[in-house]
Amino acid sequence: xxxxxxxxxxxxxxxxxxxxxxxxxxxxxxxxxxxxxxxxxxxxxxxxxxxxxxxxxxxxxxxxxxxxxxxxxxxxxxxxxxxxxxxxxxxxxxxxxxxxxxxxxxxxxxxxxxxxxxxxxxxxxxxxxxxxxxxxxxxxxxxxxxxxxxxxxxxxxxxxxxxxxxxxxxxxxxxxxxxxxxxxxxxxxxxxxxxxxxxxxxxxxxxxxxxxxxxxxxxxxxxxxxxxxxxxxxxxxxxxxxxxxxxxxxxxxxxxxxxxxxxxxxxxxxxxxxxxxxxxxxxxxxxxxxxxxxxxxxxxxxxxxxxxxxxxxxxxxxxxxxxxxxxxxxxxxxxxxxxxxxxxxxxxxxxxxxxxxxxxxxxxxxxxxxxxxxxxxxxxxxxxxxxxxxxxxxxxxxxxxxxxxxxxxxxxxxxxxxxxxxxxxxxxxxxxxxxxxxxxxxxxxxxxxxxxxxxxxxxxxxxxxxxxxxxxxxxxxxxxxxxxxxxxxxxxxxx
Numbered sequence: 001x002x003x004x005x006x007x008x009x010x011x012x013x014x015x016x017x018x019x020x021x022x023x024x025x026x027x028x029x030x031x032x033x034x035x036x037x038x039x040x041x042x043x044x045x046x047x048x049x050x051x052x053x054x055x056x057x058x059x060x061x062x063x064x065x066x067x068x069x070x071x072x073x074x075x076x077x078x079x080x081x082x083x084x085x086x087x088x089x090x091x092x093x094x095x096x097x098x099x100x101x102x103x104x105x106x107x108x109x110x111x112x113x114x115x116x117x118x119x120x121x122x123x124x125x126x127x128x129x130x131x132x133x134x135x136x137x138x139x140x141x142x143x144x145x146x147x148x149x150x151x152x153x154x155x156x157x158x159x160x161x162x163x164x165x166x167x168x169x170x171x172x173x174x175x176x177x178x179x180x181x182x183x184x185x186x187x188x189x190x191x192x193x194x195x196x197x198x199x200x201x202x203x204x205x206x207x208x209x210x211x212x213x214x215x216x217x218x219x220x221x222x223x224x225x226x227x228x229x230x231x232x233x234x235x236x237x238x239x240x241x242x243x244x245x246x247x248x249x250x251x252x253x254x255x256x257x258x259x260x261x262x263x264x265x266x267x268x269x270x271x272x273x274x275x276x277x278x279x280x281x282x283x284x285x286x287x288x289x290x291x292x293x294x295x296x297x298x299x300x301x302x303x304x305x306x307x308x309x310x311x312x313x314x315x316x317x318x319x320x321x322x323x324x325x326x327x328x329x330x331x332x333x334x335x336x337x338x339x340x341x342x343x344x345x346x347x348x349x350x351x352x353x354x355x356x357x358x359x360x361x362x363x364x365x366x367x368x369x370x371x372x373x374x375x376x377x378x379x380x381x382x383x384x385x386x387x388x389x390x391x392x393x394x395x396x397x398x399x400x401x402x403x404x405x406x407x408x409x410x411x412x413x414x415x416x417x418x419x420x421x422x423x424x425x426x427x428x429x430x431x432x433x434x435x436x437x438x439x440x441x442x443x444x445x446x447x448x449x450x451x452x453x454x455x456x457x458x459x460x461x462x463x464x465x466x467x468x469x470x471x472x473x474x475x476x477x478x479x480x481x482x483x484x485x486x487x488x489x490x491x492x493x494x495x
Contacts, residue, residue, distance in 0.1 A: 014056035015158070016211065017041045030058070032110040039115075050117030052092040054109050062088050065108075072108055159247050159255045162210050183228065186216065186235045187354075193242065194356030198407035201445055206246040213239040230270050237266030237275050238354060244282055245357070249409065251448030253290050260286065273306040274353050277313040280306075284320045288327070289449060296324035297333075311352030314344040316360035319368040326375035334372050341365060357407075363397035364407075366390045367414035374420055381425065388421035408445040412438045416453045423460055431461075432475045439482050451483045458483075 018038050030038070038057035042048060048056070055065050062085050069083050083101070091097050097105065102118045113119045189212055197205055216236040224232060244259035260283045267275035280303030287295040300321035308314055322337035345365065352359045373387035391414055398411035419434040435457060442450050458479040466472040 197357045202249045233266045233270035237263045249447040274308040281317045293324040293327040310350035312360040326372035363394040367394035370417040384424040391418035409447045412450045
């Protein structure tokens with residue numbers, strides 16, 4: 001018999017509640033009062049027996065809990081007890097430990113027998129609200145993990161855990177009671193999130209969207225009318241699409257691809273071409289930044305013939321394809337795709353389904369065009385001038401936006417294309433001026449694509465023509481310092 005796999009719902013709820021209370025996914029020990037509050041909330045959510053809730057609150061597997069009991073015996077100078085995993089699981093299910101083990105478990109969790117369910121409890125329950133918590137840093141790692149069932153210790157672990165859960169959902173969805181108010185609330189939440197996403201740090205948005213997606217998954221496993229199911233698949237697909245975008249912004253391209261695949265399945269099940277086209281574009285975007293321009297073209301073309309019901313998604317799709325062609329130095333194909341983007345802009349029928357970050361504005365089309373001209377420039381001064389003109393127009397558009405509606409990441413990328421265009425025709429002062437503005441603005445909302453583009457600019461500043469200039473040397477050092485910081489800043493514990 002293989003190793004026992006922890007229940008996904010149990011693991012997910014415990015991780016979520018622990019994160020909400022303490023603002024971190026670190027396994028570091030917590031004070032007893034905080035641990036008790038987390039355990040109470042886990043019991044309320046999942047109806048576990050107290051001992052299991054306390055173990056989950058501590059962030060331990062059963063094996064780790066048993067090892068900690070043995071270590072406690074060593075610390076107390078007691079003979080090693082014969083505790084094994086099977087006994088612990090029996091305690092969590094139906095059995096009650098004897099007095100010796102009750103005492104050990106109370107010492108282990110620094111609490112009393114009543115709190116662990118070994119005695120009658122006549123006190124009122126703790127209110128299920130988070131304790132005030134100090135600022136907690138969430139480390140952004142490389143996203144690699146040997147076992148996706150292990151509790152995540154970093155934001156990137158959570159990103160990958162979410163991706164695995166979305167992948168698990170595909171297998172369930174391919175087998176072929178929601179009320180109107182529930183669907184209406186989902187639409188309202190998504191509409192708010194897609195508007196605030198471009199101006200808000202990525203990490204807290206990721207956590208919020210993850211909770212909504214989990215709820216949508218739960219509802220899809222229940223019963224719905226066909227029209228409700230279509231709407232729910234659309235909602236779930238959009239949420240997975242936002243998670244794909246957030247995973248991408250956090251620098252975890254593998255997780256982003258998994259979320260996008262799940263979003264694409266949901267779009268197909270919803271029969272919604274707008275979402276299918278948007279997700280196909282997102283898959284193309286990920287491939288482009290993953291240094292796979294050929295795949296980026298293929299993915300963009302794979303959904304081109306699915307005419308969207310409304311919105312700007314085909315403009316985006318053609319612009320993404322153009323950029324991938326340009327990266328491969330295929331000028332004819334890039335120019336043709338740019339013309340298709342212009343034609344698609346003229347043929348837009350109505351607004352995008354949800355708006356906000358899901359809209360492809362003129363400014364973004366303009367700086368994508370600038371990127372194409374930079375890739376195709378080589379020694380063609382005309383291309384570089386076009387790139388500067390297009391990037392400058394995009395920057396002006398972004399700067400004219402209201403501060404609370406400004407798309408910070410996109411504006412930074414447009415400014416970096418402007419800086420690169422100026423550098424291409426020798427304007428070092430102008431390049432540095434724009435790059436310094438990006439460092440200032442980008443610190444408010446760090447994304448992986450901005451960091452990657454900054455590194456590319458730093459490499460250009462290291463070329464022989466500029467490498468000994470004091471201005472270029474100082475700028476490269478500033479870029480290196482900026483890029484050493486993680487894509488996700490420290491998170492505040494949510495109050």
